[in-house]
Amino acid sequence: MEDREDLMSILPYLPLVLRSSSLFWPPKVVEALKALSRGPDHSKVESGEVLFLAIFDIRHSLSLSLSAESLASSAADGYALFFDDLMSRAESAKWFREVVPALANLLLRFPSLLETHYQNADGLINGGMDGVKTGLRLLESQERGIVVLSQELIGALLACSFFCLFPITNRGAKHLPTINFDHLFASLYDIYNEKQENKIKCIIHYFERICSCMPPGVVSFERKVLPLERNPLRVSYLKANTWSKSIISLCRFEVYRSGLIEDQPNEALEVDFANKYIGGGALHRGCVQEEIRFMINPELIAGMLFLPSMADNEAVEIVGTERFSNYTGYGSSFRFAGDYVDKREVDYMGRRKTRIIVIDAICSPGNRQYGLECLLRREINKAFCGFFDQSKCQQYLRLFQDDGFCSAQPVQDVKDSSEMSRNNLLFNEAPTTHFATNEGILDDQLIRNFKEKSSQCLDQDEIGIATGNWGCGAFGGDPELKAIIQWLAASQALRPFISYYTFGVEALTTLDQVSEWICCHKWTVGDLWNMLVEYSSQRLTGGTKLGFLNWLVPASTSSDTMMVDRP
Template sequence: MKCNEKFKIKTLPYMIESVQLLLQSKPQIQLLLSNTTLTLSRQNVFSLLSLMYFELTIQQSVQNFKFPQYFNFSTYYMQGSQLEKLKCLINYFNQCVEYPEYFNLPDIVYKRVQLIDIPNWINSQIPLSGFKFEKQKNEDHLNCGIVDFSDRFFGGKVAAGRGCAQEEVLLLINPEAIIATLFTSQLGDKESLIIQGILQFNEYRGYEDSFTCIPIKYINKGQTLIAIDALYFATKPQGYQFTQEAILRELNKSYSGFKGSQQQVISTGKWGCGIYGGDKQLKTLIQWISFSQACPDGNIIFNGLDDKAYHDLGKRLELCKKRYQTVGNIVKEILNSSQKNILDKLC
């Protein structure tokens, strides 16, 4: 396999050396608990990813904490999109060795945010924020927060023998984020994971089985990754997502990420839709409302590629903004009239 030959020539000796140095130094890398921050050097990140590559990591076993099932890259030698996953990692390792100045770049910050002060959603007088709809992908925008449609176990199936959906793609083009799977347990209903300082090492085409890696020289887009896991409605009773319980959960979840990231601009899209079964109209409203509460003077960008029906929601949101003006006003209306195609009722 050509990619493996190229990989061994350029990178393997340095990876082995970095792993040896890491094991000798025995760094204290703590579990990322609620409302804690972990700061790692680029060298440590490189070494940890090397450990995962060599299958020298083991699944965490800590009482009262649940960790991802997948924690190394042994499945990447399978055919199809898994080989493309491997190429993404190979390019990361090669880039780090080819451009040694990489290791002098600022550290990467991993932050777990647990929402303590829950907003009084119904009575909030915070004004509704700005927004826009774009025909792009979440990760196309510069200097902003990028929403990762996360699994409750951060990383989803990025290290598994299957799966290459939105979260997996984001982590493959930004491999420095992958190591958070080693020290991040299952996220709670009011928790999010924020990763600051990541670089992009790959472009791509396709999705799931058609995913194809396009290696590039690493670039700094000034992006902060915001991992928030939506509810999986496919296993819930029909109509559950329109209940007050579900809506408030999603408001609190997304608010923890938006508030915790401290970003004035957020790039997102159809969070929790697709196989999760989320209603596009409702999920768009929820993200807009929670972002408004977190950053009323900012802008949230909804990316829909070629989905015309999704872009048409922008006109409806403009009407909602004029009619309801504040977070509390629109939340009251949503909770009183939750239903499919909710914008038909609101606007």
């Protein structure tokens, strides 16, 4: 089998057996799956209670080590509750007569699907010319790489999750999240609530859809790493000076007071307000932004199999997942609202043009979120890691090298940007900062040339950022601070726009006015970063209790004054 190294890295986390370079199910598992595939008249599996007994028997047939692993204590009760009590009789009969046999057949094909995957892997990107590995493997922390899976193979993987067939004891050591569905169903029984029932309805609907018509596309899962050490071939972790002196123009900022990120119509990276363990509480009791996205796009769950938790300098980009469900509500009010037909176009690889970027914010940061440690070494570089496209690295570096900015150092001017007060920027044009290179001071014309080139770079790639109150809500972050951090990161990453969904947060009432005012004054990334640092310092030391937007443009400054002040 090709890609043996990739297979060996993931094999301990799969329920299959490898012998003589071939993958297969143990004979007793094949026998059990064949019985299920023939329908309830043959298998006698026609209730949730009996289904879980079948699941238990299959796990026992896999291996002694797997049979010794205990599932969540209430899992059996959860399966019985959902399929025997909460499902209507008609829906239950259809599930056991049509869907369970189809899932059993899909599992029977799982070994051959995986072998075909490895045979075709590594030739998917640029015809294999770049030597990029795409095979299913464990993408460990600090290991940048990409895995490309067919939607059919993902369906088989999620069928394994539904039947709780993945080994679990060795996952914790690798910081891998839960992947079997036992806790999902156990949580339904332990503390019944409608949100949990409706999360399961989304998953069940997904299985019904793929069993009636298997989608033909592919999905890619990429671990992105921002190197902590300087690397001449890649854009690395950005230091405070880089942000402070950046003359990159701020990208277009669009504020939406209604609507949802997943419904945005543009080509954009859609931000998943993630837990460091991808998926967060999706397969437990969680039901906020990330968990909901994983329910309506269940193919995202496949990444939980092979993506360990993210470090501070890492993000995960997932392209191509299909949405299967509509929903209403949020948190405890979440409800499955029927079928969703995904009409997103596909790219040259067969991936839907749904790009989801998984970035985790600091949880419960309190007052420390205003310190430079959180601002710089964590939040803004985390967002930049997610938003920056490392495939554009050489173009990005060349943009700086051609104009001599790589070794640029600021020269003390009458109004050094680090000493500009809030009022200097509030009622004047953004400062012209002189830069020194090995050959002297860069003049305004050179700076203008740089900005023109960066604008041309933006025009070549219209994929922006669609986001909202990342790291706020349950995570406790300051929504004004997080909005500005994401704007800075998107701009520095040369993204053409950021679409920001406020979800009705009162603190962001003036976000559109203030962002428009900033853009009209032609501030750079450095200008806005320096203001954010100054504000955060005052907030940290008790110098102000105002939110950033009101601090920057005081409430006493009317919209008319703002209009007059514009150049």
